[in-house]
Amino acid sequence: MIQEKTNIVSDKITTKNTPIIEIKDLHKAFGDNEVLKGVNLFVNKGENLVVLGKSGSGKSIAIKCIVGLVIPDKGEINVFDTDITKIDTIELNEIRVRIGFLFQNAALYDSMSVRENLGFTLKRHVKDISEQELEAQIVDVLESVGLAEAIDKMPSELSGGMRKRVGLARTLILKPEIVLYDEPTTGLDTITSREISELILELQKKNKTSSIIITHDMACAKHTGDRVVILKEGVIHAEGSYETLEKSDDEWVRSFFI
Structure with missing residues (x-):
């Protein structure tokens, strides 16, 4: 396995070296199709x-294995120092609340407004929340993704980028x-796409x-x-900074950056 070590490393990597997620020897097959063949990251x-x-x-x-949406055949998945492959549903749900998952299609409920989509998510996990606090948190998280004006819109009224932002707001409302x-x-x-990338960085920082x-x-x-x-072929083939991998001696790795 190629390990392209990082030469230019961000402060986050050098100063915060405690893994919050650690996957060891992860395997998953669907019938005869072995998708993951010993992933370590x-x-x-x-x-x-x-x-x-x-x-x-x-x-x-x-990543679906990390939240228990897919059950691995073999391996460890340590999240918050807990191997989620060895815990019961109650313990897994407690960990899931601390993890946000933004799906490709945003996965909004089409029959609910933006306000209702966010409120439904929050009320499922936060008991006895007042309507005033509920509204305040919905407005706050929509402002954080630049969509406060869309609070009463239906998903069908939103552009693809707006739907993605609402999906992100719904993920963030539980403060993962x-x-x-x-x-x-x-x-x-x-x-x-650039705006969404900027949002990802802003949320990481904030x-x-x-x-x-x-x-x-x-x-x-x-x-x-x-x-x-x-x-590549079910394992981690290369690792490093974007700049390092872009200049890799491995032609297959470089093909991603062309």
Whole structure:
């Protein structure tokens, strides 16, 4: 396995070296299709880790394992110093509340307004919240993604970029310590993609979040990633900074940056 070590390293990597996520020897197969064949990776506290790989390489499967949406066949997944493969549903749900997951399509409820989408999520996890506090938190999180004016709109009235922002707001309303982004800029134009990438950085700085960013968008990878890993044939094939991997001696690795 190639390990492209980082020469130019951000302060986050050098000063915050306690992994908040650590995956060891992760395996997952669907029938005869072995997708993950021993993935090992970690995310430091306060770090944005970008995961690259060809379509079907298992990127999304790996992060779904972190929140228990997919059950691995083998391996350890330590989140907040707890191996989630060895805990019951109650304990897993307690950890899930601390993790935000932004799906590719934002996964909004089409029959609910933006306000109702966010309120439904908050009321499910925060008991006995007053209507006044509920409204205040909804407005606050929408302002953080620049969409306060869309509070009464329906998802069908929103552009792709706006839907993505609302999906991010719904993720953030529970104040997660970890955010998992699955193709956050897919289907967006260049300007909107840049805005979403800027938001990811702003939220990392403001909320001190740790993130895994699955993407095919190299501009997003370069802009948001403190560190990059590349999946190939079910394992981590290369790791390092964007700048280091871009100049790799491995032609296959360099092909991502052309």
